[in-house]
Amino acid sequence: MEGMLYNVNNGYIEGIVRGYRNSLLTSQAYSNLTQCETIDGVEERAIRHLNIALTAHRCQATARPSLRRLPGSPAPNPSTSALANKLTEKLVSEFRYLQANATGSLAKFMEYLTYGYMIDNVALLITGTLHERDTRELLERCHPLGWFETMPVLCVATNIEELYNSVLIETPLAPYFKGSLSHQDLDELNIEIVRNTLYKNYLEDFYNWVNTHPDVRGTPTAEVMSEVLEFEADRRSINITLNSFGTELSKADRKKLYPSFGRLHPEGTLMLSRADDVEGVRIAVEGVSDYKTFFDQTGLNQGGGSAVGNMSGGTGGEGKSLEDMFYQKECEISKLAFTRQFTHAVVYAWVKLREQEIRNITWIAECIAQNQKERIGNYISVF
Amino acid sequence: MSGAGAREAVFPTRQVLGQMKSKLKGAQTGHDLLKRKSEALTKRFREITRRIDEAKRKMGRVMQIAAFSLAEVTYAVGGGNILYQIQESAKQARFRVRTKQENVSGVFLPAFESFTTEGNNDFGLTGLGKGGQQVQRCRETYARAVETLVELASLQTAFVILDEVIKVVNRRVNAIEHVIIPKTENTIKYINSELDELDREEFYRLKKVSNKKERDAAAADVEREAQKKKDDSSDEDNVDEEGRMQTKDLLGDQDNEDVIF
Numbered sequence: 242m243e244g245m246l247y248n249v250n251n252g253y254i255e256g257i258v259r260g261y262r263n264s265l266l267t268s269q270a271y272s273n274l275t276q277c278e279t280i281d282g283v284e285e286r287a288i289r290h291l292n293i294a295l296t297a298h299r300c301q302a303t304a305r306p307s308l309r310r311l312p313g314s315p316a317p318n319p320s321t322s323a324l325a326n327k328l329t330e331k332l333v334s335e336f337r338y339l340q341a342n343a344t345g346s347l348a349k350f351m352e353y354l355t356y357g358y359m360i361d362n363v364a365l366l367i368t369g370t371l372h373e374r375d376t377r378e379l380l381e382r383c384h385p386l387g388w389f390e391t392m393p394v395l396c397v398a399t400n401i402e403e404l405y406n407s408v409l410i411e412t413p414l415a416p417y418f419k420g421s422l423s424h425q426d427l428d429e430l431n432i433e434i435v436r437n438t439l440y441k442n443y444l445e446d447f448y449n450w451v452n453t454h455p456d457v458r459g460t461p462t463a464e465v466m467s468e469v470l471e472f473e474a475d476r477r478s479i480n481i482t483l484n485s486f487g488t489e490l491s492k493a494d495r496k497k498l499y500p501s502f503g504r505l506h507p508e509g510t511l512m513l514s515r516a517d518d519v520e521g522v523r524i525a526v527e528g529v530s531d532y533k534t535f536f537d538q539t540g541l542n543q544g545g546g547s548a549v550g551n552m553s554g555g556t557g558g559e560g561k562s563l564e565d566m567f568y569q570k571e572c573e574i575s576k577l578a579f580t581r582q583f584t585h586a587v588v589y590a591w592v593k594l595r596e597q598e599i600r601n602i603t604w605i606a607e608c609i610a611q612n613q614k615e616r617i618g619n620y621i622s623v624f
Numbered sequence: 625m626s627g628a629g630a631r632e633a634v635f636p637t638r639q640v641l642g643q644m645k646s647k648l649k650g651a652q653t654g655h656d657l658l659k660r661k662s663e664a665l666t667k668r669f670r671e672i673t674r675r676i677d678e679a680k681r682k683m684g685r686v687m688q689i690a691a692f693s694l695a696e697v698t699y700a701v702g703g704g705n706i707l708y709q710i711q712e713s714a715k716q717a718r719f720r721v722r723t724k725q726e727n728v729s730g731v732f733l734p735a736f737e738s739f740t741t742e743g744n745n746d747f748g749l750t751g752l753g754k755g756g757q758q759v760q761r762c763r764e765t766y767a768r769a770v771e772t773l774v775e776l777a778s779l780q781t782a783f784v785i786l787d788e789v790i791k792v793v794n795r796r797v798n799a800i801e802h803v804i805i806p807k808t809e810n811t812i813k814y815i816n817s818e819l820d821e822l823d824r825e826e827f828y829r830l831k832k833v834s835n836k837k838e839r840d841a842a843a844a845d846v847e848r849e850a851q852k853k854k855d856d857s858s859d860e861d862n863v864d865e866e867g868r869m870q871t872k873d874l875l876g877d878q879d880n881e882d883v884i885f
Contacts, residue, residue, distance in 0.1 A: 611692050
């Protein structure tokens with residue numbers, strides 16, 4: 242049924258997204274990138290590869306040059322962050338294009354996609370307001386995908402109470418604030434907790450939406466998105482647990498940050514909330530074979546937590562870290578989403594893959610800029 | 625006047641000579657001491673130079689690792705927002721520096737000592753959702769980098785101060801060696817020559833005096849001889865006289881000799 246009528250409203254978008262997906266860098270392209278000697282080289286090759294990939298989709302050919310360095314840009318050697326900014330800009334413009342063409346449930350779906358970025362932006366603005374910074378300056382730092390109409394209004398607020406009472410309730414994020422946070426909570430100590438609470442509420446809401454909305458319920462979208470969101474929820478739970486070791490975050494507070502769904506829910510999250518160390522986390526996730534494999538591969542059960550993070554820092558260690566594993570898994574799920582037809586999930590998958598691509602290119606550029614070629618192969622490529 | 629260089633304007637007296645001699649002695653001792661100090665400082669200076677070299681190389685490596693760990697954070701978090709948040713959430717210095725003084729042959733060198741205040745973990749929760757581990761590790765890496773910088777800073781300060789002090793000491797050594805000592809020596813020479821001159825004059829004068837005295841003495845002798853002779857010749861008269869004395873002219877006019885016919 243949904244296969245028959247999906248294209249009436251959303252066929253164009255899906256087609257475009259699939260086109261975008263084909264323009265993602267392949268491992269071949271990545272290995273070419275790693276051969277570059279300068280950032281300029283990376284840039285040139287990135288443009289070339291992206292252009293080659295894009296020849297089939299002419300609608301993009303005009304947008305890609307935004308990647309190219311701005312004419313008259315003063316820096317002869319472009320910084321990696323400028324490169325990343327350009328790539329993000331590109332992603333945003335494509336996303337905006339899709340959003341402009343989306344209707345009905347897809348439009349709502351895409352709005353949901355932006356909420357995650359909005360949460361980051363709001364957290365940023367709250368931090369700025371708490372320190373009485375010029376909020377206008379902060380707006381420039383906000384992620385463009387998380388831009389919402391009333392966001393500049395946040396600048397008006399000068400103190401937290403005002404921000405909460407008059408401004409935040411106007412934002413799309415208001416439901417996530419409601420009930421779980423009051424303005425007393427918005428003091429600086431727990432801005433990270435605020436952010437994670439919001440994110441938890443957002444994930445739950447999104448999950449709820451894909452499983453209950455009449456247009457989406459029971460479609461491949463619901464299936465794929467449930468899997469993706471469950472994974473996201475689990476990843477957050479595990480990360481929060483791992484990152485909270487050694488901080489003043491109490492177990493009860495930590496428990497509140499776990500989303501109430503996902504493959505780890507409820508037994509796993511309960512065990513996670515009781516975990517005191519990496520070993521405890523490992524035991525908690527043992528019920529889910531995927532995560533168990535991750536832990537086994539990263540060697541966390543022996544390493545005692547020294548290699549938890551990405552790339553295991555400057556301390557060496559060639560094996561992939563847990564966070565790498567999660568990113569890898571996310572990319573694989575996203576890749577698989579493209580095997581389904583007539584689903585909104587491809588948009589989500591595409592955004593995630595593009596983000597990963599941006600991070601990969603930035604990483605490669607960074608490695609080249611800092612002459613650290615030995616770790617250059619640490620990017621994640623699924624195509 | 626000794627024409628061989630400057631000398632101090634002093635009166636050439638024995639007292640001043642004594643003063644000058646003790647001054648020369650003092651200058652020589654001071655010269656020796658300063659020379660030794662300069663050598664000690666130079667030795668230290670070389671050591672510091674070597675350590676600066678090492679520290680700079682180390683700093684290069686450490687900073688590279690630190691910059692790379694920042695790149696890791698950016699990779700893990702996937703955005704630049706984290707940097708701003710960390711800036712904002714840092715309220716108190718966790719890594720602090722205190723100075724203490726080190727005494728190297730009388731020169732006070734400030735030495736910076738770094739320490740971390742405990743229990744001051746401002747952004748412990750940053751990156752809770754993702755990337756927290758990287759942020760923490762990046763912070764540790766940078767703490768190590770800053771440690772190296774502090775070490776380097778204290779070495780550089782010592783380097784500058786020592787350089788200055790060594791210059792001053794060397795200037796003093798040279799001044800003593802090439803100005804004060806020759807000057808004092810010249811003065812001593814001058815005083816000596818003046819004193820010798822005085823001595824010679826004195827000697828000549830004494831000689832003159834003694835000559836005169838001798839002559840006078842000789843003259844006196846001759847006179848005495850003559851007197852003696854005269855006395856001898858009038859010895860017989862003396863006997864007479866003695867007899868005559870007993871019969872002294874009561875009138876007292878002895879000069880009026882009796883006219884004996």
